[in-house]
Amino acid sequence: MPGRLLLAVLSGLLLSSAFEPLAWPLLLPLAVAGYVLAVRGLRARAALLPGAGFGLAFFLAHIWWLVDSIGTVAWLLLSGLEGAFYAALAPAVVVLLRLPFWPLWVAAAWVAGEGLRTEFPWSGMPWGRLSFAAVDTPLAPAIAYLGSAGLSFVLALLGCLVAAAVVAEGLRRRAVALGAAVALALVASVPTWLPWRLSTSGTSTVAVVQGGVPGAGNDVLFDPVGLTENHVLATEGLAGDVAAGRVQQPDLVIWPENSTARDPFASVEVNEGIERAVAAIGVPVLVGGLVDGGPDHVYNQGIVWDPETGPGERYSKRHPVAFGEYIPGRGVVEALGLEDFSQLARIPRDMLAGDRSEPLEVAGVAVADAICFDIGFDDGLYAQQRAGAELMVVQTSNASYIFTDQVDQQFAITRLRAIESGRWLAVASTNGLSGVISPDGEVVATAERLGSAALVEQVELKQGLTPGVWMGAWPSRLFAVSTLLGLLVGVLTYRRGAGWPERASRGRVSSSTSAGERQSA
Template sequence: MVVPTVNTRHREQPDGSVTGRRRVRVPAAAVWLRMAVAIAAGVTVYWASPPRNLWWLVPLAFAGFAAVVHGRRARSGAGYGLLFGLAYLLPLLGWLLDFLGTQFGPWPWLGVATAEALFFGLAGAGMARVSRLPAAPVWMAAVFVGAELLRSTVPFGGFPWGRLAFTQAGGALLPIAALGGAGMVTFAVALLGAALAEFGRRVPHVRRTPRTLLAPTMAAVVPIVAALAATPLVTAEANAGTARVAVIQGDAPNIGLGLLHEDEVLYRNHIRAAEKLVADVRSGRLPRPDLVILPEQVGSWGPARNDPALDRIASRLGVPLVVGGLARSADGELSNRILQWDPQEGATDEYVKQHLVPFAEKIPMRSVAGVVSPFVQRFPQDMVPGDDPGVFETGPARLGVGLCYDVAFGDVFRGATRAGATLLAVPTNNAWYGRSEMSYQQLAMTRLRTVEHSRAAVVAATSGVSAIVQPDGTVTRQTRQFTAQTLMAEVPLRSTLTPATRLGPIPTWTVSALGAAAVGVALWRHRRRAAGAPPGATCEGVGQ
């Protein structure tokens, strides 16, 4: 941080002349205190994140961050934002260290966390600029949403992990997802936090101007009222029937990078678990499901899509299977897919994963990426992403599917729901990351998507956490990690569309545009003041 300065008033001399403003150094202790608060705020947001259900801490932590950047220069706001982002993301993404650390050291983990923290720095710079505008909490929250949208888009397709919305899966603000998706939940959290910061800033002046607390109080009430207004949209009731779903978690060895060469083990484990389900159903120990969902990366198929074991299991159960795996097309293209296995016809419908994991399923800068990614050798060619939503006719349900990383993005399940899905499914393979928090973080994203689209969702993971999630975001069944388990549940099917499903990204883009416009206005006001300032004067009331 550069040394901070503040400005005194113009000073009139005995001859009537006015001197320029004096630059006064702020004690370094103030800078260190703000740095400490920014770091503490970031750590608090992490500590409130899944698997912990401390959602109410996030607005309070954001209030601390907003207080730190309020009135600062843009470069100082950027510095505090970077600290906030690092303090949040380094522990949040610790599963990257678990995954890659033994072979590649801390560098992939540090690199990803730092690159993503730069977007928090951008948010801090913008928030600092707009903090001097009227209705500052609104503009500060809008700027943060814009920065979050940007990092969910670039580079390499974006990395939405760690959105504030994903901390609210068990919280009072979750119903807002049904109005405007993840972006509007983030806006609500940030607005509430920024309003609390503004409230605290104005409290010392309340005796002199009693109405000074009215504006921040109103800003803080808006997210709460919005959540209450959206609550009737959140329900677990079926309006399109029900379906009995079986979820197979066949388990995987907890060997991290060693899974790169254990495709056959994953396949055998899940075929064995599926055959046990067949035996249980045929013996009467379990009721016959309407469909069976297996995880990501179970199978591996050529253009003909032959798999005698899946043929046999589907035929003996008499119901469709939904299973993930790697597949090659006739022209040699590789993709990550979900296939529906029909009892009579074998492989029928297919879905191609739309959002590929950078440096794993698609590898930018392949010539040097081997320094940080083991997948350069595993996949000599990039996978090909899909464009179309996946909706399978599976018995009574129209199943909308997305694979693993897809759930972090809003378009995949929005497209499936608009195309008529009455139930959602997320096959995933999280065995790479050991007994880390990664699976629980991903489950929180699924919970938000269920409320966003008013659909139940089924998570099928190779080694956990598999789960049954109701349309209101409630988890009713859940597996343990690194165990072979089969879940079976009757889930509600729904066909109505929420405002979030209908509007899509429009609310998030609108709020982000307002944030960008506010930054533009703040810059214009700054330059106008600078043009009218007397020689030798500085134009910012507060430096760092």
């Protein structure tokens, strides 16, 4: 068991290395293979330990940025919670390994696990999905055909086929497993030469404003009025450049999340600043604002602010972050008298989730909005595209994470979403990373971190849906149902005495595994 646990921990660290800041995606199949080999041949209960070792190692490294942004306790708790999903997956993998063509079953279970932890508990946590590490690989264009879940399945299957090659007996069987992996990789790479292209309905000139955060740059509440003023000044500077002919007049302007960290409808100073900026540029501005939702609640919204009609349509963040933007079970915590619970002071009001599924209309353009962590979830983005979105926008703050690798991880996810949607995507951040991304994931314009900038780019407006978006949540549902079916078949087969399809000699990780280890397992 110590050897298996070590293999699991090393595999978890390999998986983390596939993401930013290292971004070595070739390690993805090796990490998945290591996980499978670490639990293969164990009893279901015994597989919990290496599964937990893998999950903890992966998330402790993958979300290390929480230490410097939120705190060590949050890092440990979230890593433990997310790592538990990989512990729970391990017994399921043990059962599925009994089935014929087990790589298919195990890969489906991996993706089903990703889908489950994206939804539960509370708001879910999408970080760490296999597909999110593939943006700079030949497989990235396949996401337009397969969707996020489908691409994760391909990557998980590659890892399972590598594991199958390791445990296969004889050169012929190993060659078959490796040949299947190579064939899968080649087929999944075909969209690199045949990318899915949506039809173009027109063009629009988009301006992305990054105003900067006062102070050290990592706290939007340090000077909320000054934060809004920074974006007002950057927009007025853009208007001056337009008047001087240095840049093209934009059709719409995007401000980031928290560009008004005080309610723009309650604060006269903030409201006047927005009006001043919108009047200067003379086109609608998509403002990011914290808006009161009553004495105990708040909304995180994108607000369309028109130079003639003022504030109009709004998008509310669909996925507020548990313990970051709201406190689950706040009433219980307060009833227990835990006044020293630090998050109660940091988050005095709970953020309410939005449910908008239609794009915003900004200067006649149908805009699909996502606010910060929304970019990691499929539901809102898919719904707005199905409702006719022509352009994608991400409003994000990232101020709390500006000195960490979270910023790069989120930007990589954002680039992948542009490929998946087949649409242009504009990212507005308070102080980084802002940018404009083409449908093939190329960053055509970006602003430096901690600086102030206004990016102006002409983008194409797209119509239609990629197959990945058209399928929506159905691949995830299919993988979940197939996993449940496989577990049922595996359990029934075992109980009827059929036992393992592979005999004990094939149930070992290697020929050096001792009989004593198998008996203790």
